[in-house]
Amino acid sequence: YVLQGPKWSRTDLTWSLVNQTMPDASKVRMMVSRALSVWENNSKLTFREVYSDQADIQIVFARLQHGDGYKFDGPGQVLAHAFYPGEGRGGDAHFDADETWDFDGGADDSRGTNFLNVALHELGHSLGLGHSSDTNAIMFPWYQNNEVNGQLPDDDRHGIQELYGSKEKTWGPYRPRPTTTTTTTTMRSLNYYPEKPANRPRYNPNKDWERARERQELERRRQEQERQEQEDRRRERERQREREREQEREQERERDRQERERVRLEMERANRERITTTTRRSTRPYQNGGHRQNHHHSKPRKPKPDTCMTYYDAISMIRGELFIFRGPFLWRIGASGLYPGYPTETRRHWSALPENLTKVDAVYENKQRQIVFFIGRQYYVFNSVNLAPGFPKPLASLGLPPTLTHIDASFVWGHNNRTYLTSGTLYWRIDDYTGQVELDYPRDMSIWSGVGYNIDAAFQYVDGKTYFFKNLGYWEFNDDRMKVAHARTKLSSRKWMQCARNANEVDDEQR
């Protein structure tokens, strides 16, 4: 057996079936109760059923993508999964609603997958057991329709007892038999758990048949009302969750704004110090001589960004030279460094770009050596500086969602020479043959570990390495470890614009 994840700190656990209105809900609840009683009988654990989204273990039937990042795959293969003990989703067991389930606990496979056995296995995970390679164990990962009969195989029993101890000590011969409390009794003790409906009115010779029918009808209405209330509560919970999610997203955006502001202020301060400490220096390498003056005296319509203190909207190698885009401007950096006269307006190179261009979201050079610009909901393909026929096209024509408002970054990953697009928390891969987004996408940006969400830009440099940009900094990406080579960003202007270090700045190593 394998113990995995944390264990529950309590032994009295609660559980709840989320899909109360599914056709076989009562059978499911009975089977879950039976499965839990097997774990209960072999450990100090006790379980009680509640109708609450705060229950320790939520039993959920869901299909395909269901919000936890581990999507189900339709009938067959993956039957269910469960989370190890913990807060939030910890302990929850999810079952693939697309399976043909047999909720009667039969041994006959032709009736479907034995739900009791699968529940028994998943609840093992909910309690802190990992997969065992013992083929007789409940926790063996592959489905087996074994007879359960309330007993646990030794392997599982040893595992659960290591976590939560055994049910009772071994008593001497005169120990009286303990009284047992059934799960049903425990469940009934909860105020908000409704009375279990009687399947049919109990026979009472003093009451006539009509009154029994009335009671039955009343009971049916009460159940109906209860179901409706549950549904209302579920919807309210959903709305509440959505509100919380939106709140979190807003907080994330606010943190991002604050971080940008903090870095900007820090850089302004550093820049002021640099100006005062470099007045004695004759020149600054690759600094655009007239640029600062331009910056301060430029027309208010299109102020040029400060070469040594700006973040990048897009960056790409084009024809062997480095192009950095910010607002409607670009810098061009060749073998001899930054070209003089830059930054200049991007439309001076690619005049077919929109006249009111405010920024370029992303740029890359594709395998046909065409230059691809992403601007808002459209993308432009250029043969050198000439717009290719039929462009611009909407992002949706690449197979991207029609709701997508922009692309953050586009880059060809040196590790596999494939093209990637990112936006917010997601990224896509382009199939070079079809020119369309591949089917398995989008995926979560977290695979590019350390880079985070909502990046500014990314590109592959001549050294073959991929660099990600956010705010005033950048990360080098380590392809082998699939994470950033340095957790803290390094200052972009130093490496890419070759700006001089000010007197007070030190390297990370020195710091």
Place this chain on the structure above:
Amino acid sequence: KTKPVSQDDMYNYLMQFDYLPKSNLESGNLLSDQKLTDAIRSLQSFGNIPVTGQIDSATARLLKQPRCGVGDQKSANSFSPDNLYHDSGYGVRVRR
């Protein structure tokens, strides 16, 4: 007769159930043969079938068998609530 298993299927299976790191979702085709063989051997050992390191018929059968979606390797730490913020589909944080 069991349908042959493609190498892509094998990669996906091995990654899905933690025999290969999930980062290979992007770089899988660049794995060394040795790493792949080791992963197959590990799967075969876990599944109690002959350990050959090859995608033989017993392995193909094992791959087709219905199973639990939780990974098999302890070190992978998948399905831990601690991992939810990273793995909860498309970066959506979910809190009850």
